[in-house]
Amino acid sequence: MLNELIIDPEQGTVDSPLHPSQVRLIPQIPQTLLRLEQLGFGLVIISNQPAAAKGKTTRENLEQAHAAIVEQAQSAGAHILDSYVCFHRAEDHCACRKPGIKLLQRAFSENRDARRDGSWMVGDGITDIEAGQRFGLHTAFIAAHKCDTCQVVQTKAVKEPTLWAKDLAAFTDMLTAKKTWE
Numbered sequence: 001m002l003n004e005l006i007i008d009p010e011q012g013t014v015d016s017p018l019h020p021s022q023v024r025l026i027p028q029i030p031q032t033l034l035r036l037e038q039l040g041f042g043l044v045i046i047s048n049q050p051a052a053a054k055g056k057t058t059r060e061n062l063e064q065a066h067a068a069i070v071e072q073a074q075s076a077g078a079h080i081l082d083s084y085v086c087f088h089r090a091e092d093h094c095a096c097r098k099p100g101i102k103l104l105q106r107a108f109s110e111n112r113d114a115r116r117d118g119s120w121m122v123g124d125g126i127t128d129i130e131a132g133q134r135f136g137l138h139t140a141f142i143a144a145h146k147c148d149t150c151q152v153v154q155t156k157a158v159k160e161p162t163l164w165a166k167d168l169a170a171f172t173d174m175l176t177a178k179k180t181w182e
């Protein structure tokens with residue numbers, strides 16, 4: 001959600017960056033993260049990264065790619081407090097992979113100022129929304145078209161997210177305009 005996906009034209013697959021050289025941040029992300037911080041939010045990344053476990057790259061490459069994302073994301077002055085990453089595959093049945101909430105639990109226990117009732121889980125995957133709802137957070141689904149949201153909500157029988165926004169900047173505009181949510 002912070003970085004562009006990588007398209008492999010030979011395999012026809014879309015993936016997160018498998019190597020630090022592939023990291024390209026989505027435009028305006030650093031400035032938007034700074035705006036969120038200025039609204040009073042602490043910024044934490046919760047990420048599923050199964051590519052090394054699937055044999056597509058190495059764990060070292062994934063960790064370096066993630067470090068590059070964090071570095072670029074902070075380039076406008078925002079602070080990423082922590083990153084919590086699951087490196088397993090779905091078939092590993094771990095507790096940390098979203099929609100599991102183990103990483104959210106860790107994030108809130110290790111960042112003691114964080115309040116669950118004022119916090120948001122923002123993501124472009126239905127597992128993000130599901131994890132956020134299970135943990136009692138507001139949820140924002142990031143998708144180019146709102147119909148993308150309704151389709152996944154229908155197929156997965158997940159509750160509607162609190163908000164839908166076309167990108168993180170649009171989400172931040174909504175938060176700026178309205179300070180409280182049901």
Ligand SMILES: [Zn+2]
Nearest residue numbers: 086094096097
């Ligand atoms: Zn895991």
